[in-house]
Amino acid sequence: MKIRDILRKLIDDSTVWSQNRIAPEVGLSPQAMTNRMKGDRNMKAEFAAQVLDVLGYQLVVVPKGNRLPKGSFVVTTEEE
Numbered sequence: 001m002k003i004r005d006i007l008r009k010l011i012d013d014s015t016v017w018s019q020n021r022i023a024p025e026v027g028l029s030p031q032a033m034t035n036r037m038k039g040d041r042n043m044k045a046e047f048a049a050q051v052l053d054v055l056g057y058q059l060v061v062v063p064k065g066n067r068l069p070k071g072s073f074v075v076t077t078e079e080e
Helices: 003-013 019-025 030-038 045-055
Strands: none
Touching: 003 030, 003 045, 019 030, 019 045
């Protein structure tokens, strides 16, 4: 799953956070946040980490094949 899709899912599933509420937390206007979430270009890991932090998640790198905790997402370059 692409990181943008993971962020969208987490935001959509949240009962507290929306894109508009997250925007000022990461230093963006609501419009700039919408543009980043819609963008065709690759999302920077730093931006994804900021959004994940607001949502109560963290970006972690682990060796392939390691067991992942329940609720984890694997970032890929492929559409799912």
